[in-house]
Every structure is written in structure tokens, then in C-alpha cells.
Amino acid sequence: MNKTYQVKAKDDLQVDVHTWTKGEVYEVVEKSDYMTLASDQGSLNYFLTVKEKVFGEFEVLEGQG
Structure with a gap:
């Protein structure tokens, strides 16, 4: 299931x-082994193994993530 x-x-x-x-606020769609992070130009996929490092640059909005 996607989150x-x-x-x-x-x-x-x-x-x-x-x-x-x-x-600016961006959408994340988390799947079983990767996530898609929206950008100003489209979106970028990251393996979940680097999620914490990537999210060091973003604030996860309360009640989410």
C-alpha cells in the first residue's frame, strides 16, 4: 500500500x-522499497535506505511520514 x-x-x-x-511544500509517495519526492521540475525516486538522510533536508509535516 502506498503512503x-x-x-x-x-x-x-x-x-x-x-x-x-x-x-515550499512537496508531496512524498512512499512505496514498499522506495519513495517518490516531488520537486519543482517533476519528481525523484529514492530507495528507503536513504530516507532519513534525505529527510534531514526537509520538515515532515505533523501527523505524516
């Missing part, structure tokens, strides 16, 4: 062509 929630960027961020704007 969907929102995160807020703590700073302006960039990974390759994907960017996130400080203070």
Missing part, C-alpha cells in the same frame, strides 16, 4: 536538475 504525505524544504536545494524551494 502519501507532505514535507517542507528547510533550505533551497538542488540535486542535478531537480530543485526545492525553501518553505
Whole structure:
């Protein structure tokens, strides 16, 4: 089952062509072994093994994640 929630960027961020704007809210869809994180340009997939590291750059909105 997929789990969907929102995160807020703590700073302006960039990974390759994907960017996130400080203070903006983005959607996360978590699946069995990976998650999809929306960006200003589309979305990016991450294995769940790096979830904690990735979320160090985002605030998981209360009651979610």
C-alpha cells in the first residue's frame, strides 16, 4: 500500500536538475522499497535506505511520514 504525505524544504536545494524551494511544500509517495519526492521540475525516486538522510533536508509535516 502506498503512503502519501507532505514535507517542507528547510533550505533551497538542488540535486542535478531537480530543485526545492525553501518553505515550499512537496508531496512524498512512499512505496514498499522506495519513495517518490516531488520537486519543482517533476519528481525523484529514492530507495528507503536513504530516507532519513534525505529527510534531514526537509520538515515532515505533523501527523505524516
